Amino acid sequence: MRLSVIIPVYNERATIREILRQVRAVGLADEIIVVDDGSTDGTREILQEEARNGDIRVIFHERNMGKGAAVRTGIAHATGDILLIQDADLEYDPRDYPQLIRPIQEGRAAVVYGSRFLGPRKAMLFWHMIGNKFLTLVTNLLYDAILSDMETGYKVFRADVIRNIPLRARGFEFEPEITAKILKRGYRIFEVPISYYGREFKEGKKIRPLRDGLKALWTLIKYRFTD
Template sequence: MHLDSDDGPFLSVVIPVFNEQATVGQVIDRVLATPWPKEIVVVDDGSTDGTWEVLQKWQGKQGVRLFRLEKNQGKGAALRFGFSQVTGKIILVQDADLEYDPADYALLLEPILEGKADVVYGTRFHGGPRRVLYFWHAAANRFLTTVSNMITNLNLSDMEVGYKVFRREILQKIRLRSNRFAFEPEVTVKVAKLGCRIWEVPISYSGRTYAEGKKIRWWDGIAALSALLYFRFFD
Protein backbone atom coordinates (compact mmCIF):
# COMPACT_ATOMS: atom_id res chain seq x y z
CA MET A 1 0.00 0.00 0.00
CA HIS A 2 1.45 3.36 -1.07
CA LEU A 3 1.74 6.12 1.50
CA ASP A 4 1.12 8.91 -0.97
CA SER A 5 -1.89 9.25 -3.22
CA ASP A 6 -3.49 11.71 -5.61
CA ASP A 7 -6.98 10.84 -4.35
CA GLY A 8 -6.61 11.52 -0.62
CA PRO A 9 -4.39 11.08 2.41
CA PHE A 10 -2.95 7.74 3.43
CA LEU A 11 -4.39 7.75 6.96
CA SER A 12 -7.59 9.14 8.44
CA VAL A 13 -7.61 9.41 12.23
CA VAL A 14 -11.15 9.80 13.58
CA ILE A 15 -11.39 11.27 17.09
CA PRO A 16 -14.83 11.23 18.76
CA VAL A 17 -14.82 13.58 21.73
CA PHE A 18 -17.26 14.46 24.49
CA ASN A 19 -16.28 16.76 27.37
CA GLU A 20 -12.52 16.23 27.13
CA GLN A 21 -11.25 19.80 27.18
CA ALA A 22 -8.32 18.84 29.44
CA THR A 23 -6.92 16.13 27.14
CA VAL A 24 -8.12 16.53 23.55
CA GLY A 25 -5.46 19.11 22.67
CA GLN A 26 -2.68 16.82 23.84
CA VAL A 27 -4.17 13.96 21.84
CA ILE A 28 -4.27 16.02 18.64
CA ASP A 29 -0.67 17.16 19.17
CA ARG A 30 0.46 13.55 19.62
CA VAL A 31 -1.40 12.43 16.50
CA LEU A 32 0.12 15.30 14.51
CA ALA A 33 3.56 14.17 15.67
CA THR A 34 3.15 10.75 14.00
CA PRO A 35 5.01 10.53 10.67
CA TRP A 36 2.35 9.32 8.22
CA PRO A 37 0.50 11.51 5.70
CA LYS A 38 -2.88 11.96 7.34
CA GLU A 39 -6.03 13.86 8.05
CA ILE A 40 -7.48 14.17 11.55
CA VAL A 41 -11.27 14.18 11.71
CA VAL A 42 -12.44 15.41 15.12
CA VAL A 43 -16.14 15.01 15.94
CA ASP A 44 -17.29 16.93 19.03
CA ASP A 45 -20.30 15.00 20.26
CA GLY A 46 -22.19 17.90 21.81
CA SER A 47 -19.63 18.77 24.50
CA THR A 48 -20.73 21.18 27.22
CA ASP A 49 -17.44 21.78 29.05
CA GLY A 50 -15.61 24.07 26.60
CA THR A 51 -14.13 21.30 24.43
CA TRP A 52 -15.39 22.94 21.23
CA GLU A 53 -13.75 26.23 22.17
CA VAL A 54 -10.44 24.43 22.86
CA LEU A 55 -10.64 22.73 19.47
CA GLN A 56 -10.75 26.04 17.59
CA LYS A 57 -6.97 26.28 17.96
CA TRP A 58 -6.63 23.56 15.31
CA GLN A 59 -9.35 24.68 12.90
CA GLY A 60 -8.00 24.36 9.37
CA LYS A 61 -4.46 23.53 10.45
CA GLN A 62 -2.26 20.63 9.35
CA GLY A 63 -5.04 18.47 7.98
CA VAL A 64 -7.26 18.81 11.07
CA ARG A 65 -10.98 18.91 10.28
CA LEU A 66 -13.46 19.80 13.01
CA PHE A 67 -17.13 18.85 13.17
CA ARG A 68 -19.68 19.42 15.90
CA LEU A 69 -22.87 17.51 16.70
CA GLU A 70 -25.22 19.89 18.48
CA LYS A 71 -26.65 17.17 20.73
CA ASN A 72 -24.71 14.43 22.50
CA GLN A 73 -25.51 11.12 20.79
CA GLY A 74 -22.71 8.79 21.90
CA LYS A 75 -19.40 7.44 20.65
CA GLY A 76 -20.94 5.24 17.97
CA ALA A 77 -22.91 8.11 16.48
CA ALA A 78 -19.86 10.37 16.49
CA LEU A 79 -17.81 7.68 14.76
CA ARG A 80 -20.47 7.09 12.12
CA PHE A 81 -20.41 10.78 11.29
CA GLY A 82 -16.61 10.83 11.27
CA PHE A 83 -16.42 7.79 8.99
CA SER A 84 -18.74 9.55 6.54
CA GLN A 85 -16.21 12.39 6.24
CA VAL A 86 -12.93 10.52 5.81
CA THR A 87 -10.90 10.40 2.61
CA GLY A 88 -7.93 8.24 3.65
CA LYS A 89 -7.09 4.68 2.62
CA ILE A 90 -6.79 3.51 6.23
CA ILE A 91 -9.09 4.64 9.05
CA LEU A 92 -7.96 4.59 12.67
CA VAL A 93 -10.13 5.27 15.73
CA GLN A 94 -8.43 7.45 18.35
CA ASP A 95 -10.08 8.22 21.69
CA ALA A 96 -9.65 11.75 23.07
CA ASP A 97 -8.83 10.88 26.68
CA LEU A 98 -5.10 9.96 26.57
CA GLU A 99 -5.77 6.31 27.50
CA TYR A 100 -4.31 5.26 24.14
CA ASP A 101 -0.94 6.47 22.85
CA PRO A 102 -0.47 7.45 19.17
CA ALA A 103 3.13 6.25 19.52
CA ASP A 104 1.61 2.80 18.91
CA TYR A 105 0.46 3.66 15.37
CA ALA A 106 3.45 1.89 13.79
CA LEU A 107 2.40 -1.39 15.42
CA LEU A 108 -1.25 -0.89 14.48
CA LEU A 109 -0.57 -0.06 10.84
CA GLU A 110 2.08 -2.67 10.12
CA PRO A 111 -0.21 -5.66 9.35
CA ILE A 112 -2.23 -3.58 6.86
CA LEU A 113 0.86 -2.04 5.26
CA GLU A 114 2.30 -5.53 4.78
CA GLY A 115 -0.89 -6.65 3.05
CA LYS A 116 -1.74 -9.21 5.74
CA ALA A 117 -4.79 -7.58 7.36
CA ASP A 118 -8.02 -5.78 6.56
CA VAL A 119 -8.69 -4.87 10.21
CA VAL A 120 -6.32 -4.48 13.16
CA TYR A 121 -7.27 -4.47 16.84
CA GLY A 122 -4.99 -3.37 19.61
CA THR A 123 -4.88 -5.51 22.71
CA ARG A 124 -4.25 -4.25 26.23
CA PHE A 125 -3.56 -7.71 27.64
CA HIS A 126 -0.54 -9.02 25.74
CA GLY A 127 2.82 -7.33 25.98
CA GLY A 128 2.30 -3.57 26.23
CA PRO A 129 2.73 -1.56 29.43
CA ARG A 130 -0.54 -0.69 31.12
CA ARG A 131 -1.77 1.11 34.19
CA VAL A 132 -3.16 -1.23 36.86
CA LEU A 133 -6.78 -0.37 37.64
CA TYR A 134 -10.16 -2.03 38.09
CA PHE A 135 -10.40 -5.83 38.42
CA TRP A 136 -14.12 -5.95 37.58
CA HIS A 137 -13.63 -3.88 34.43
CA ALA A 138 -11.03 -6.38 33.25
CA ALA A 139 -13.26 -9.32 34.20
CA ALA A 140 -16.23 -7.84 32.32
CA ASN A 141 -14.02 -7.15 29.31
CA ARG A 142 -12.82 -10.75 29.22
CA PHE A 143 -16.37 -12.05 29.60
CA LEU A 144 -17.63 -9.90 26.72
CA THR A 145 -14.65 -10.88 24.59
CA THR A 146 -15.34 -14.56 25.31
CA VAL A 147 -18.99 -14.22 24.31
CA SER A 148 -17.94 -12.30 21.21
CA ASN A 149 -15.48 -15.04 20.26
CA MET A 150 -18.07 -17.76 20.81
CA ILE A 151 -20.59 -16.19 18.46
CA THR A 152 -18.12 -14.95 15.81
CA ASN A 153 -15.63 -17.84 15.93
CA LEU A 154 -12.77 -15.37 16.35
CA ASN A 155 -10.05 -15.63 19.00
CA LEU A 156 -9.64 -11.99 19.99
CA SER A 157 -8.18 -11.14 23.38
CA ASP A 158 -9.64 -7.62 23.69
CA MET A 159 -12.85 -7.01 21.74
CA GLU A 160 -13.62 -3.79 23.63
CA VAL A 161 -10.29 -2.10 22.88
CA GLY A 162 -10.53 1.47 21.60
CA TYR A 163 -7.76 1.14 19.02
CA LYS A 164 -9.29 -0.33 15.89
CA VAL A 165 -7.95 0.21 12.37
CA PHE A 166 -9.72 -0.53 9.09
CA ARG A 167 -9.02 -0.48 5.42
CA ARG A 168 -11.49 2.07 4.12
CA GLU A 169 -13.20 -0.44 1.84
CA ILE A 170 -14.19 -2.53 4.83
CA LEU A 171 -16.06 0.26 6.59
CA GLN A 172 -17.77 1.14 3.32
CA LYS A 173 -19.32 -2.34 3.30
CA ILE A 174 -20.71 -2.07 6.84
CA ARG A 175 -23.86 -0.31 7.95
CA LEU A 176 -23.29 0.73 11.57
CA ARG A 177 -26.24 1.46 13.86
CA SER A 178 -25.04 1.75 17.48
CA ASN A 179 -24.94 5.18 19.07
CA ARG A 180 -22.99 4.57 22.27
CA PHE A 181 -20.21 2.17 23.30
CA ALA A 182 -21.98 -0.75 21.60
CA PHE A 183 -20.02 0.32 18.53
CA GLU A 184 -17.25 -2.06 19.66
CA PRO A 185 -19.29 -5.30 19.67
CA GLU A 186 -21.29 -4.26 16.62
CA VAL A 187 -18.29 -3.61 14.41
CA THR A 188 -16.63 -6.81 15.66
CA VAL A 189 -19.60 -8.95 14.69
CA LYS A 190 -19.84 -7.26 11.31
CA VAL A 191 -16.17 -7.57 10.31
CA ALA A 192 -16.39 -11.23 11.36
CA LYS A 193 -19.43 -11.73 9.13
CA LEU A 194 -17.50 -10.20 6.23
CA GLY A 195 -14.70 -12.71 6.72
CA CYS A 196 -12.12 -9.95 7.17
CA ARG A 197 -8.48 -10.75 7.89
CA ILE A 198 -8.16 -9.52 11.47
CA TRP A 199 -4.91 -9.06 13.38
CA GLU A 200 -4.19 -8.06 16.97
CA VAL A 201 -1.11 -6.16 18.15
CA PRO A 202 -0.05 -5.31 21.73
CA ILE A 203 -0.49 -1.68 22.75
CA SER A 204 0.20 0.39 25.83
CA TYR A 205 -2.76 1.49 27.93
CA SER A 206 -3.06 4.25 30.50
CA GLY A 207 -6.59 3.82 31.80
CA ARG A 208 -8.39 6.49 33.80
CA THR A 209 -10.28 6.34 37.06
CA TYR A 210 -13.83 7.68 37.33
CA ALA A 211 -12.44 10.64 39.23
CA GLU A 212 -10.23 11.36 36.23
CA GLY A 213 -13.18 11.32 33.85
CA LYS A 214 -13.81 7.72 32.77
CA LYS A 215 -17.29 7.54 31.24
CA ILE A 216 -18.16 3.89 30.68
CA ARG A 217 -20.54 2.38 33.28
CA TRP A 218 -21.81 -1.06 34.23
CA TRP A 219 -24.91 -0.71 32.07
CA ASP A 220 -22.71 -0.24 29.02
CA GLY A 221 -21.52 -3.81 29.61
CA ILE A 222 -25.10 -5.05 29.51
CA ALA A 223 -25.69 -3.03 26.35
CA ALA A 224 -22.57 -4.57 24.80
CA LEU A 225 -23.80 -8.09 25.56
CA SER A 226 -27.20 -7.28 24.07
CA ALA A 227 -25.51 -5.79 21.00
CA LEU A 228 -23.40 -8.91 20.47
CA LEU A 229 -26.47 -11.12 20.42
CA TYR A 230 -28.60 -8.74 18.37
CA PHE A 231 -26.06 -8.01 15.64
CA ARG A 232 -25.02 -11.66 15.39
CA PHE A 233 -28.47 -13.21 15.17
CA PHE A 234 -31.06 -10.56 14.28
CA ASP A 235 -29.50 -7.69 12.32
Protein backbone atom coordinates (compact mmCIF):
# COMPACT_ATOMS: atom_id res chain seq x y z
CA MET A 1 0.00 0.00 0.00
CA ARG A 2 1.45 3.36 -1.06
CA LEU A 3 1.71 6.04 1.62
CA SER A 4 1.03 9.70 0.84
CA VAL A 5 2.14 12.19 3.50
CA ILE A 6 0.27 15.52 3.36
CA ILE A 7 1.99 18.48 5.05
CA PRO A 8 -0.05 21.71 5.39
CA VAL A 9 2.31 24.65 5.95
CA TYR A 10 1.83 28.27 6.91
CA ASN A 11 4.78 30.46 7.95
CA GLU A 12 7.01 27.63 9.22
CA ARG A 13 10.38 28.89 7.96
CA ALA A 14 12.11 27.77 11.17
CA THR A 15 10.95 24.15 10.99
CA ILE A 16 10.02 23.18 7.42
CA ARG A 17 13.47 21.92 6.38
CA GLU A 18 13.75 19.82 9.54
CA ILE A 19 10.32 18.21 9.25
CA LEU A 20 11.03 17.31 5.62
CA ARG A 21 14.36 15.81 6.70
CA GLN A 22 12.59 13.74 9.35
CA VAL A 23 9.88 12.50 6.96
CA ARG A 24 12.51 11.52 4.41
CA ALA A 25 14.63 9.80 7.06
CA VAL A 26 11.80 7.45 8.05
CA GLY A 27 11.75 6.19 4.47
CA LEU A 28 8.10 5.10 4.40
CA ALA A 29 6.50 7.88 2.34
CA ASP A 30 5.97 7.01 -1.30
CA GLU A 31 4.69 10.54 -1.87
CA ILE A 32 5.21 13.78 0.06
CA ILE A 33 2.76 16.56 -0.73
CA VAL A 34 3.41 19.96 0.85
CA VAL A 35 0.65 22.57 0.63
CA ASP A 36 1.91 26.07 1.38
CA ASP A 37 -1.09 28.06 2.58
CA GLY A 38 0.01 31.53 1.55
CA SER A 39 3.17 31.82 3.66
CA THR A 40 4.81 35.25 3.84
CA ASP A 41 7.87 34.57 6.02
CA GLY A 42 10.17 32.92 3.47
CA THR A 43 8.69 29.41 3.73
CA ARG A 44 7.65 29.48 0.07
CA GLU A 45 11.19 30.16 -1.08
CA ILE A 46 12.54 27.31 1.07
CA LEU A 47 9.94 24.95 -0.39
CA GLN A 48 10.90 25.94 -3.91
CA GLU A 49 14.48 24.97 -3.08
CA GLU A 50 13.42 21.69 -1.46
CA ALA A 51 11.26 20.79 -4.46
CA ARG A 52 14.36 20.75 -6.65
CA ASN A 53 15.35 17.49 -4.96
CA GLY A 54 12.52 15.87 -6.90
CA ASP A 55 11.12 13.87 -3.99
CA ILE A 56 8.35 16.22 -2.83
CA ARG A 57 5.43 17.88 -4.56
CA VAL A 58 4.68 21.46 -3.50
CA ILE A 59 1.34 23.16 -4.08
CA PHE A 60 1.00 26.87 -3.34
CA HIS A 61 -2.13 28.68 -2.19
CA GLU A 62 -1.98 32.29 -3.33
CA ARG A 63 -3.45 33.47 -0.01
CA ASN A 64 -3.90 32.04 3.46
CA MET A 65 -7.07 29.93 3.55
CA GLY A 66 -6.60 27.85 6.71
CA LYS A 67 -5.32 24.43 7.69
CA GLY A 68 -8.51 22.65 6.63
CA ALA A 69 -8.31 24.15 3.14
CA ALA A 70 -4.66 23.13 2.85
CA VAL A 71 -5.41 19.56 3.92
CA ARG A 72 -8.29 19.35 1.45
CA THR A 73 -5.94 20.46 -1.34
CA GLY A 74 -3.46 17.80 -0.29
CA ILE A 75 -6.13 15.09 -0.28
CA ALA A 76 -7.28 16.12 -3.76
CA HIS A 77 -3.75 15.71 -5.14
CA ALA A 78 -2.68 12.57 -3.24
CA THR A 79 -2.39 9.30 -5.13
CA GLY A 80 -1.51 6.88 -2.33
CA ASP A 81 -3.59 4.12 -0.75
CA ILE A 82 -2.99 5.53 2.74
CA LEU A 83 -3.10 9.27 3.50
CA LEU A 84 -1.30 10.62 6.58
CA ILE A 85 -1.49 14.23 7.75
CA GLN A 86 1.77 15.65 9.12
CA ASP A 87 2.03 19.08 10.76
CA ALA A 88 5.12 21.11 9.91
CA ASP A 89 5.90 22.45 13.39
CA LEU A 90 7.89 19.50 14.88
CA GLU A 91 5.25 18.72 17.52
CA TYR A 92 4.69 15.30 15.92
CA ASP A 93 7.48 12.77 15.27
CA PRO A 94 7.55 10.94 11.90
CA ARG A 95 9.26 8.02 13.63
CA ASP A 96 5.73 7.12 14.77
CA TYR A 97 4.69 6.32 11.20
CA PRO A 98 5.10 2.53 11.50
CA GLN A 99 2.55 2.17 14.31
CA LEU A 100 0.24 4.73 12.68
CA ILE A 101 -0.06 2.92 9.36
CA ARG A 102 0.22 -0.70 10.56
CA PRO A 103 -3.49 -1.17 11.50
CA ILE A 104 -4.49 -0.09 7.98
CA GLN A 105 -1.83 -2.21 6.30
CA GLU A 106 -3.02 -5.23 8.27
CA GLY A 107 -6.67 -4.58 7.42
CA ARG A 108 -7.67 -3.99 11.04
CA ALA A 109 -8.81 -0.39 10.59
CA ALA A 110 -9.69 2.17 7.93
CA VAL A 111 -8.86 5.20 10.10
CA VAL A 112 -6.10 5.62 12.69
CA TYR A 113 -5.51 8.50 15.11
CA GLY A 114 -2.31 9.04 17.04
CA SER A 115 -3.17 9.89 20.63
CA ARG A 116 -1.02 12.37 22.54
CA PHE A 117 -2.55 11.18 25.81
CA LEU A 118 -1.56 7.53 25.40
CA GLY A 119 2.14 8.05 24.63
CA PRO A 120 5.12 10.00 26.00
CA ARG A 121 4.80 13.75 25.65
CA LYS A 122 6.35 17.05 26.52
CA ALA A 123 3.75 18.70 28.76
CA MET A 124 1.26 20.80 26.80
CA LEU A 125 -0.30 23.99 28.14
CA PHE A 126 -2.84 23.28 30.91
CA TRP A 127 -5.82 25.05 29.33
CA HIS A 128 -4.94 23.59 25.96
CA MET A 129 -5.10 20.13 27.54
CA ILE A 130 -8.44 20.89 29.24
CA GLY A 131 -9.87 22.14 25.95
CA ASN A 132 -8.71 19.03 24.14
CA LYS A 133 -10.20 16.70 26.72
CA PHE A 134 -13.49 18.61 26.76
CA LEU A 135 -13.87 18.49 22.97
CA THR A 136 -12.98 14.81 22.98
CA LEU A 137 -15.63 14.17 25.65
CA VAL A 138 -18.24 16.01 23.58
CA THR A 139 -17.23 13.92 20.55
CA ASN A 140 -17.65 10.70 22.52
CA LEU A 141 -21.05 11.75 23.86
CA LEU A 142 -22.43 12.90 20.52
CA TYR A 143 -21.05 10.10 18.37
CA ASP A 144 -20.92 7.14 20.77
CA ALA A 145 -17.14 6.81 20.65
CA ILE A 146 -14.34 6.25 23.16
CA LEU A 147 -11.59 8.43 21.74
CA SER A 148 -8.86 9.86 23.95
CA ASP A 149 -7.64 12.61 21.56
CA MET A 150 -10.01 13.91 18.90
CA GLU A 151 -7.91 17.00 18.15
CA THR A 152 -4.70 15.11 17.39
CA GLY A 153 -2.75 16.27 14.36
CA TYR A 154 -1.84 12.69 13.41
CA LYS A 155 -4.80 11.39 11.45
CA VAL A 156 -4.36 8.55 8.96
CA PHE A 157 -6.96 7.32 6.48
CA ARG A 158 -7.43 4.64 3.91
CA ALA A 159 -7.64 6.74 0.76
CA ASP A 160 -10.98 5.41 -0.45
CA VAL A 161 -12.57 6.37 2.87
CA ILE A 162 -11.43 10.00 3.02
CA ARG A 163 -12.06 10.69 -0.67
CA ASN A 164 -15.72 9.74 -0.32
CA ILE A 165 -16.40 12.23 2.48
CA PRO A 166 -17.38 15.81 1.58
CA LEU A 167 -15.27 18.26 3.58
CA ARG A 168 -15.92 21.97 3.98
CA ALA A 169 -13.67 23.15 6.82
CA ARG A 170 -11.18 25.88 6.03
CA GLY A 171 -9.48 26.25 9.41
CA PHE A 172 -8.74 24.16 12.49
CA GLU A 173 -12.36 22.97 12.55
CA PHE A 174 -11.16 20.35 10.07
CA GLU A 175 -10.33 18.08 13.02
CA PRO A 176 -13.88 17.86 14.46
CA GLU A 177 -15.49 17.84 11.00
CA ILE A 178 -13.57 14.85 9.69
CA THR A 179 -13.98 13.02 13.01
CA ALA A 180 -17.73 13.60 13.07
CA LYS A 181 -18.20 12.46 9.50
CA ILE A 182 -15.99 9.40 9.92
CA LEU A 183 -17.93 8.27 12.99
CA LYS A 184 -21.34 9.02 11.44
CA ARG A 185 -20.45 6.71 8.55
CA GLY A 186 -19.88 3.84 10.93
CA TYR A 187 -16.08 3.72 10.91
CA ARG A 188 -14.46 3.04 14.26
CA ILE A 189 -11.25 4.97 14.80
CA PHE A 190 -8.20 2.97 15.87
CA GLU A 191 -5.99 4.91 18.30
CA VAL A 192 -2.27 4.34 18.83
CA PRO A 193 0.11 6.11 21.24
CA ILE A 194 2.43 8.74 19.74
CA SER A 195 5.14 11.04 21.02
CA TYR A 196 4.24 14.71 21.37
CA TYR A 197 6.47 17.76 21.76
CA GLY A 198 4.09 20.67 22.35
CA ARG A 199 5.39 24.11 21.49
CA GLU A 200 4.55 27.44 23.08
CA PHE A 201 2.71 30.33 21.43
CA LYS A 202 5.98 32.30 21.48
CA GLU A 203 7.45 29.51 19.34
CA GLY A 204 4.80 30.01 16.69
CA LYS A 205 1.85 27.90 17.81
CA LYS A 206 -1.12 29.18 15.83
CA ILE A 207 -4.26 27.64 17.32
CA ARG A 208 -6.18 29.92 19.71
CA PRO A 209 -7.90 27.83 22.42
CA LEU A 210 -11.00 29.99 22.97
CA ARG A 211 -11.79 31.03 19.41
CA ASP A 212 -10.88 27.74 17.76
CA GLY A 213 -12.33 25.72 20.63
CA LEU A 214 -15.74 27.35 20.17
CA LYS A 215 -15.59 26.70 16.43
CA ALA A 216 -14.74 23.06 17.10
CA LEU A 217 -17.62 22.70 19.56
CA TRP A 218 -20.10 24.19 17.08
CA THR A 219 -18.74 21.94 14.33
CA LEU A 220 -19.27 18.82 16.44
CA ILE A 221 -22.85 19.82 17.26
CA LYS A 222 -23.68 20.89 13.70
CA TYR A 223 -22.51 17.69 12.04
CA ARG A 224 -24.32 15.54 14.55
CA PHE A 225 -27.54 16.65 12.92
CA THR A 226 -26.46 17.47 9.34
CA ASP A 227 -23.89 16.38 6.80
